[in-house]
Amino acid sequence: MTWVPGATGGGYDLNHLPYGVVVGSDGQARCAVRIGDFAFDLGAAEAAGLILAGDSLRAPNLDAFLALGPAHWSAVRARLTELLGDPAHRAEVEPLLLPLATVANVLAWTVADYVDFYSSENHASNVGQIFRPGQAALLPNWKHLPIGYHGRAGTVVVSGTPVVRPSGQRAAGDFGPCRRLDIEAEVGFVVGVGSTLGEPVPWQRFADHVFGVVLVNDWSARDIQAWEYQPLGPFLGKSFATSVSAWITPLAAFGEQAWTAAPVQDPPVLPYLDDDRRALDLAITVEWNETTVASPPFRTMYWTPAQQLAHLTVNGANLRTGDLFASGTVSGPERDQVGSFLELTWGGKEPVLVKGEERAFLADGDTVVLRARVADIELGVVAGTVFPAQI
Amino acid sequence: MTWVPGATGGGYDLNHLPYGVVVGSDGQARCAVRIGDFAFDLGAAEAAGLILAGDSLRAPNLDAFLALGPAHWSAVRARLTELLGDPAHRAEVEPLLLPLATVANVLAWTVADYVDFYSSENHASNVGQIFRPGQAALLPNWKHLPIGYHGRAGTVVVSGTPVVRPSGQRAAGDFGPCRRLDIEAEVGFVVGVGSTLGEPVPWQRFADHVFGVVLVNDWSARDIQAWEYQPLGPFLGKSFATSVSAWITPLAAFGEQAWTAAPVQDPPVLPYLDDDRRALDLAITVEWNETTVASPPFRTMYWTPAQQLAHLTVNGANLRTGDLFASGTVSGPERDQVGSFLELTWGGKEPVLVKGEERAFLADGDTVVLRARVADIELGVVAGTVFPAQI
Structure with a gap:
């Protein structure tokens, strides 16, 4: 129970x-935690001696705090x-609560490497059917x-x-x-503690390295992507904004209560991927111009974030503080559970129909808002509005 | 003409x-320039007032200096x-010359995003023939x-x-x-000055953003790559070391005299890619256990670094200080001009035959050294020795 006005019972309790x-x-720029509709100024709190975190919270981003690790x-x-x-503590803390209406959020950390996975069976199968009709929906691997593949870390932007x-x-010849223009509703995992080059990180070590979770919209230009992606994968179709x-x-x-069972995997996976099948039970919603068009269930993902971490490092690739790896588009089995408009349409x-207009892909001026909730935790929203092309 | 002993007439004059x-x-760690077989300690030189660079050279890496831009x-x-x-100036400078034998090199800058292109027609055509025999050697795009595609910046390592x-x-099921295990001999370009999200950088602005050139060995695990790369491109087959x-x-x-004409392009390219066809005439050599096995000519690259820069940003993706983009494997038309062992064998x-032994791919203990020279400029070597797998 918090004394902060208005915070009790909401998604930011x-x-x-x-x-x-x-x-x-x-x-x-100040490090902060959100409580209700306030940002608690952690930089000021550490400066005042209310919190001890090795001065990491007095920095203009969370990088140093992320690197501190689980005990801290x-x-x-x-x-x-x-x-x-x-x-x-109210008297000393309340002056450090900044109403959210008086502040703007900036990107909270420096993204080191950004990896994007492709871990929803329903999504991969839908995409396979759309792009390769008549063939096996899933590729053999x-x-x-x-x-997964690497995306552009430098164009990860804040909601x-x-x-x-x-x-x-x-x-x-067609420029x-x-x-x-499409969306991809995803869940991202932010690495706090790095690892050593040459040493794989087993899935059991997930919580020793991963600090937390963000919602992700991996905006996608489907026409650009379709023309460019053979044989080395998506490039400019994805790198303009995430x-x-x-x-x-x-x-x-x-x-x-936030965790549930992940799908059983068949065929069995190799030992380094044989995890405990715990799935975060996030209920995502996709709002297109204030119309909820889909509700992707994160629990349906075939590959878990722990498996993704183990796979990402099994070749000896090291983690760094600030690495972000995202789940890939989250799509459930039903048409109204998909995480992209490619699938939705x-x-x-x-x-x-979006507010009475027929839509397949995004028009200039459209706004997409992703939300996600599990139990009484509401992830931070991801909102974005489409502006006209510059060239 | 330099007064530094032994430097005149070598590749580091x-x-x-x-x-x-x-x-x-x-x-x-100290910023330095190489002259002959010495590293001139730039940190000490700036501290002593011999050079003015806004204290950027007193840092433990080149990041701040790279960001200063062409005038500086x-x-x-x-x-x-x-x-x-x-x-x-000999009396004041000579004490700041460190014999290379007394120092070790570390990675000179923080790699922001790493993009790897695929710009040699001979390489792409060879790979096409090896992997898709009987089909068109080049894909339609x-x-x-x-x-190009994004690689892992965090596993870029120094020679x-x-x-x-x-x-x-x-x-x-086969782990x-x-x-x-293969090599890819490439030439990399290091970005100094970043750009603004949403604003393409035309090829004419190449020298306003790019600081310089490195040699690159993009080590590649061909069996891992072949199994994983559909449909999103190379991932773990490349991300263990570059x-x-x-x-x-x-x-x-x-x-x-370092520049020559790049190949004429047919069909004509779109206006944003229509560059001045200037090619850096680097002669690369690939040494496998001290045996020169190939000599790839960089001038044969179909796409120039200026075109790569323009393409990379045409969707509005911004550059950041420290971005690295590499040419892709450099292969000429002859078998002894290829930049990978996949092609060589x-x-x-x-x-x-490498020192009397038949070889197709890399064995543990093998050392590969890449060199490149144009006129009297010798690029820094890229050397690496293969160590046994850990798991």
Whole structure:
């Protein structure tokens, strides 16, 4: 129970405490946790001696705090619970609560490497049917390893950043603004503690390295992607913007009721991927111009984040503080559970009604908001509005 | 003409002056330029007031210097030419020359995003024939855009770093050490000045953003890559190590005689890719256990680095200080001009003799050294030795 006004019973109650970075009217970036509709200024709190985190929270981003590791994350979380839970601290803490309406969020950490997986069986199968009709929906490797690739870390942007429609090659000799601009609703995992080059990180070590969770919208230019992606994968069709939520929910915020069983895997996987099948039971919603068009269930993902971590490092690749790996588009078995408009409109052939207008892909001015909730934890939203192409 | 002993007439003469970071017996990392067989300690030089670069050279890496931009790069280069060229400066400079034998090189800058292209027509055509015999050697998109993808920035390592043989999935249910470990001889371009999200960088602006050139060995696990790469491209088959030379040759070091004409492109390219066809005439050599096995000519690349830069940003993706983009494997038309062992041994079917042993791919203990030279400029070498798999 928190003494912070208005916070009790919402998605940002005392058991949540997600981390972000806010900028106020003075233009200074400050580490913060969200409680209700306030950002608790952690930089000021550490400067005042209310919290001890090796001065990591006095930095303009969360990088140093992420690197501290689980023991420090726990200690700071316990202290925050005291400060925001015990009314005895109200007098010293309340002046450091910044109303969210008075601050802007910026990207909370420096993204080191960004890896995007492709771990929803329903999504991969839908895409296979749309692009390779009449053939096997899944490629032969799909059930043996979590397919993934590297994305562009430098174009990961915070929720709310305008998404400028990219231009590019849509076919041979055909250059212009993307005509099939799409979303991908995903869940991302932020690495705090790095690892050593040459040493794989087993799935059991997930919580020793991963700090927390963000929502991700991996904006996709389907026409550019379709023309460019053979044989080395997506490039410019994805690299113009990847939006992440402003607030990182620490793993520690998810109680037992947030977890459920992941799908059974058949055929059996190799030993390094043989995990405990725990799935985070996030219910995602996709809002297109304020119309909820889909509700992807994260529990249906075939490959778990723990398996993704193990796979990502099994060749000896090291982790670094700030690495982000995302789940891939989250799609459930039903048409209204898909995480992309490519699937929702079946390759654009079956438009949907959005506020009375028929839509297949994104129009300039459209806004997409992704939300996700499990138990009483509400992940930070990911919102983005499409701006017209510049060239 | 430099007064530095032994430097005149070698590949690291006064007209070269490549930048790196060295660590001496005190364990401190220092920015340096190479002249002959010495590293000139730029940190100490700036501290002593011999050079002015906004204290950027007193940092433990080149990041801040890279961000300064062309005017500052030129000014520092002019000053270095004075200091190392005019014997009047010998007394104050000579104490800051560290013999290379007394220092170790570390990675000279923080790699932001790493993009790997696929821009040699001979390489793409060879790979096509090896993997898709009987079909068109080039895919339909290849001559319309420089194919590229994002690699793992966090596993870019400096020349000399051991390359541990990766383990991974070689086929369904088949896990173990890579059996087809290969090299890719490439040329990399290091971005100094970033750009703005949403604003493409035209090819004409190449020298406003790119600071210099490194040699690259993009180590590749062909069996892992072959199993994983559909449909999103290479991932673990490439992400275990990418070696770069310790010394970055600034673009300013390449005189007119270093440039030649790039291949004529047919069909014509789109306007944003229609460049001036200038090619850096680097002659690369590939040494496998001290045997020169191939000599790839960089001038044969179909897509130039200026075109790669324009393509990379045409969708609005921004550049950041430290971005690295590499050419892709450099292969000329002849079998002894190829930049990978996959091509040299035609998919492993035609082994070569290396010191009397038949070899198709890399064995543990093998060392590969890449060199490149144009006119009297010798790029920093890229060397790596293969260590046994850990799992």
